[in-house]
Amino acid sequence: MISLFLLVLAMAIVTYIPRLVPLLWLRDVKLPPLLKRFLLFTPYAVLASLIFPGLLSATNSLTSALAGGAVAAALALLRANLMLVVIGGIAGVYLVETFL
Amino acid sequence: MATPVSQMTPIPNRDAFRSGMRAGIPVAVGYIPIAIAFGLLAKSFDMPNVITLAMSLFIFAGASQFIGVQLIMAGSMYWEIALTTFILNLRHFLMSASLSQRLETTSNRFLAAIAFGVTDETFSVASTRDESTRGHFVLGLNLIAFLAWNVGTWIGVFLAFGLPTSVQTSMGIALYVMFIGLLVPSLTRKPVIVVAAIAVLTQAVLYFGVSQFFPLSSGLSIILATIVAAGIGALIYREDEA
Numbered sequence: 563m564i565s566l567f568l569l570v571l572a573m574a575i576v577t578y579i580p581r582l583v584p585l586l587w588l589r590d591v592k593l594p595p596l597l598k599r600f601l602l603f604t605p606y607a608v609l610a611s612l613i614f615p616g617l618l619s620a621t622n623s624l625t626s627a628l629a630g631g632a633v634a635a636a637l638a639l640l641r642a643n644l645m646l647v648v649i650g651g652i653a654g655v656y657l658v659e660t661f662l
Numbered sequence: 663m664a665t666p667v668s669q670m671t672p673i674p675n676r677d678a679f680r681s682g683m684r685a686g687i688p689v690a691v692g693y694i695p696i697a698i699a700f701g702l703l704a705k706s707f708d709m710p711n712v713i714t715l716a717m718s719l720f721i722f723a724g725a726s727q728f729i730g731v732q733l734i735m736a737g738s739m740y741w742e743i744a745l746t747t748f749i750l751n752l753r754h755f756l757m758s759a760s761l762s763q764r765l766e767t768t769s770n771r772f773l774a775a776i777a778f779g780v781t782d783e784t785f786s787v788a789s790t791r792d793e794s795t796r797g798h799f800v801l802g803l804n805l806i807a808f809l810a811w812n813v814g815t816w817i818g819v820f821l822a823f824g825l826p827t828s829v830q831t832s833m834g835i836a837l838y839v840m841f842i843g844l845l846v847p848s849l850t851r852k853p854v855i856v857v858a859a860i861a862v863l864t865q866a867v868l869y870f871g872v873s874q875f876f877p878l879s880s881g882l883s884i885i886l887a888t889i890v891a892a893g894i895g896a897l898i899y900r901e902d903e904a
Binding site: 563565566567568569570571572573574576577578579580581582583584585586588589593596597598599600601602603604605606607608609610611612613614615616617620621622626627630631633634635637638639641642643644645647648649650651652653654655656659660 | 691692695696699710712713716717720721722723725726729730732734740743744745747748749750751752753754755756757758759761762763765770773774776777778780783828829831832833834835836837838839840841842843844845846847848853854857858859860861862864865866869880883884887888889890891892893895896897899
């Protein structure tokens with residue numbers, strides 16, 4: 563339990579650092595272009611790495627996971643609000659697991 | 663004496679703060695169901711309540727908290743979880759850097775409070791509003807999002823008892839569909855598509871190839887694939903394409 567709490571603390575610190583450093587100390591500093599491009603691409607790279615292969619084993623069956631992912635992707639393509647994408651994905655999984 | 667700054671923005675701090683809270687209402691409304699899903703997911707993994715609630719209170723980053731719970735339950739090493747969290751949150755670096763260019767507030771304590779609430783969603787609201795040059799506006803916006811995130815987590819944790827198991831296991835997908843919801847709308851520009859494809863390809867090689875011979879935890883593969891994909895993107899594309 564104590565080690566879990568220390569982990570939460572460590573996660574809090576490494577989450578706070580990228581939020582804090584630019585606001586306090588980088589107000590007038592220009593980042594090297596290569597680093598800036600790396601940072602610009604990081605969100606997309608990390609999101610894609612998180613989705614695959616994690617999605618495949620997110621539920622009780624591969625079928626329901628793929629169904630939930632497909633519903634979410636379709637809603638996201640239609641530019642639905644993030645909340646709708648999440649609820650749609652959960653509903654897709656729930657329906658497939660309940661009725662198939 | 664009035665400074666040039668206050669001449670341009672004559673509304674009092676209290677009103678700027680309130681206006682920020684109002685601007686944050688859509689974010690707050692969106693956060694509640696995701697936070698409930700987080701609370702439910704943690705509960706279904708038998709995470710102690712105090713740890714789940716502490717995560718929302720001290721970390722306040724949805725994706726990190728979801729992946730943290732998953733990695734803890736998958737038995738990942740703690741340093742891997744911390745490193746994954748760090749890489750995952752590097753994206754906030756650019757958002758804070760962008761905010762730092764526009765904020766007029768210079769008190770370090772105030773900036774430190776604002777920094778804690780920088781998320782994908784609060785940042786996108788802030789960057790579309792002219793009032794976001796005011797520290798109090800951004801603080802109000804971040805605060806209401808933070809409150810909603812924590813209220814949602816409490817609801818999820820304490821509501822979990824009443825929900826059927828089938829609904830609870832369906833929550834496992836919440837994290838991934840949230841990632842899909844964040845990534846898919848950005849897949850309109852070629853460099854972004856290429857970077858995302860390289861990341862998936864790297865993950866596939868690690869998952870189906872390398873991990874058959876050499877055990878790789880999911881946390882470590884996420885880190886490797888991210889560095890490879892963002893690194894290649896940074897090398898092959900110019901600034902204006904990123």
